[in-house]
Amino acid sequence: MPKILEVQHLRKSFGGVRAVDDVSFDLSAGRLLAMIGPNGAGKSTCFNLINGQLKPDSGRVRILGRTSNGCKPREVWKMGVGRTFQITATFASMTVLENVQMVKLSHHGRTRSLTRRMQRMYVEESMELLELVGIKAQWNRPAGVLAYGDLKRVELAMALANNPRLLLMDEPTAGMGAMERTHLMQLTADIVRSRDIAVLFTEHDMDVVFTHADEIIVLNRGSLVARGAPDQVRANRQVQEIYLGTEEAARLQKNGSEAHD
């Protein structure tokens, strides 16, 4: 199977702290890979090294066989990577449809056009995406007034709008109710499998992780401590130690950590 994402010996330190320490893994098309670990394990740093927000000290990130080290987020996106954020980032003053049209516009390199009218550009293909994520009925409402769960769907449509080969989803279900979580993750899983898209996601909710991930990697203190199918990871002694040892604290901190992290 072709590798969509290859992470090789990635390292990143802040001051003297090794936030990510020699992490390597890879990801194939059509698979969902969950990255988990307690707070401060280096998930966010690892994520930001892949999406271009941070530059690694050493090691390599390859996307579709091309090295993306040192690329800015907008350049990484152009390599075929879609993103969703822990706290949704959409264009609040624009309608749902316009939000997706905006991504299409960038995908076709037309953002500097001053002669055409946006209103009729890429409408059909954008509407198809809205239908796919189940938000078509609200196409003409401003994103700023949507319910949070709906906004997550808009963001998913936006992430899919450049036909990405890789989706990076940071806490895709953060801030949602339990029912909504399952629905959104099932939807995401169905879409990416049918389109052969690879997904890397971080997640706090272990139910979501063990239900939907094909594979799980576990980080602790910057290092990769386990990797495998959900059942293997569940049975891993080291993982159990990390989680059972910190579970109580994790549950108590949960309210606080959901807000920032």
Add this chain to the structure above:
Amino acid sequence: MGFYLVQFLTGWADASGLFMVACGLTLIFGVSRIVNFAHGSFYMVGAYVAYTLITHLPATGMSFWGSILVAALVVGAIGIVVEVLLLRRLYHAPELFLLMGTFGIILIIQDLSRWLFGAEDLLGPQCPGLSGSISILGSLMPQYDLVLIAVALLILGLIWLLLNRTRWGILVRAATEDREMLAALGVNQSRLFTGVFFLGSFLTGLGGALQLPKGGADLLMDLNVIAAAFVVVVVGGMGSIQGAYLAALIIAELSSFGILVLPQSTLVMMFLVMAVVLVIRPYGLFGKPESMVHEAAGEPSATLRPAPARLKMLGLALLAVIALLPLVAGEFQLVLLTEIAILSLASMSLYFMMGPGGMVSFGHAAFFGGGAYAAALLVHYLQTPMELALGLAPLATGLLALIIGWFCVRLTGVYLAMLTLAFAQICWSIVFQWGSFTGGDDGILSIWPSAWADDKIVFYYLTMVICIGGVLALRAMVFTPFGYTMRACRDSPLRVDAIGIDLRRHQWLTFVLAGAFAGLAGGLYVFSKGSVFPDEMAISRSFDFLLMVLLGGVETLFGPVAGSAAFTWLHDQISRLAFWQLILGSIFIVLVVAFPQGIAGFFNNRFGRYFGAEPQG
């Protein structure tokens, strides 16, 4: 050697005065996030009140220092009144409306000062016992300057103690760091704000009073000092007291020594320092990144939709009225309408970058005045025909915007706005001080339209075609892919970056477009007036445009036109009255309190449904 030492000490004394104004401004901004444009007016009031007291009391050291303290307390009390009666009502309105409210205060204080203290410049009284000089290594140094240095250092120390050693000071610092957290802790915010406003106003009043023996008092002090104080605050970092002191020192010393090397450079120097510092350290020497004006307001911007049919009909009817007006209107009305049209185009170009572009400019007059000067210079030196000059003016200001924009788009929010102000002041001082080329204060005269357009009615039609065309073109751009990208950049820089869009490059282009259209308006303006003066580039001109946009409402596409019309008409109606600034200022304040969405925003909400638009807010 003594000469340089005295030069250094003089610079330090200037820095001390500047610090007291800037310190108050930065305190108020840090805690309340209010950019208080009226701060300079408080400074002026401090000077006038102290002058009045000192000249009416016997000339003793006791009465001199007592008067200065009383003047500062009076200004502090005015600060409390302004905060409690006006600003407190506006904390939840968008920040830009707070700006408009403080503009109103500037105008009111300006007229009240003229009425109470007279229009003549007042020569400052000397401080009894400290009016002499002492000799330092053979050079003379005024004693009073040394006292100023000491007083400013004392204030710096006292404020440090206040902020670091008292409970109140800790709350002030906490509010500067994290406002929401403070609210969550159950601190009485309004009392804290009022207290900080008193302290800030007291300090600027003290600064104004203390500089009397050096600079006296006049009615131009308010805007002159506010520009300098903003530069100091921005260079030092918004909210930082020690930053303000250091920045004041750097700027005052540079101009103190700069005047020896290049006497013409004094005005430019301060703003060049600011530009350099902001490019190297975007948030000032001691500052931290500031969230955008828009984001701070918390509310998403209004959704823009193409004009519905009924609104288009209304527009057509308006066009018909404009076309037929010369049949009935007199020459005077036509001149007024010509001016309204030109200013509408200029404020529309400002709206273009402020509203959809999300970048507030405090220095739009650089482009308007730049266009005016480009056209005037072309005609004056090269006998360029009007048609060509009108074509080249927007090119010239587009180029200017290319340069200024390159620096500005590296910043966000208030810092960006301040940098535009700095660049506008650089442009203004070049025009003002380079008299041999630009005519300086005397301006450039006799710039008339080509023979075919010399008739008032023909020029009226020409202006209308260009300005309405320009306004519609800018409006249409908002609905092009680029216009959407602009709005995307304003709404979510994070998302824009994550969908492959180069934020700065698009903001840069926005700058250039806005600059070019403002330049076109400026070019037309010269030919309509027949002359141009540095005033067209001055801060007050930039503020006019800002007011027009705010008056119309930043969330509505035709707001700038409504705002320009209302502003120009009002100005014309009441400028014949005595105390017209007082009236205009009061009107602003009433408008801000009554219609926080601007005129067009108000109509949009009231009657928008009739025209098929969704109500906002």
